[in-house]
Amino acid sequence: MAIKVINDKCVGCGDCILACPCDVLRMDMETALAVVKYPDDCQLCNLCVYYCPYNALELTAEKNGKLILSWS
Numbered sequence: 199m200a201i202k203v204i205n206d207k208c209v210g211c212g213d214c215i216l217a218c219p220c221d222v223l224r225m226d227m228e229t230a231l232a233v234v235k236y237p238d239d240c241q242l243c244n245l246c247v248y249y250c251p252y253n254a255l256e257l258t259a260e261k262n263g264k265l266i267l268s269w270s
Contacts, residue, residue, distance in 0.1 A: 199242055199259045203232050207254035214246035214255055
């Protein structure tokens with residue numbers, strides 16, 4: 199399972215970055231969008247997904263490269 203940023207929906211507000219207790223997300227200075235910088239530190243608490251007002255993050259599960267589950 200992993201957190202994924204949906205770039206087409208992200209506006210760079212930073213709410214997800216502030217909500218993350220594990221400091222997993224960062225702002226990409228070139229695109230001004232949120233990025234998952236430290237995925238191994240993610241505790242899958244879903245707070246970033248919950249606090250994003252633009253639904254630009256989702257919690258996903260993949261198996262053999264295929265998406266099997268998605269929460270947003």
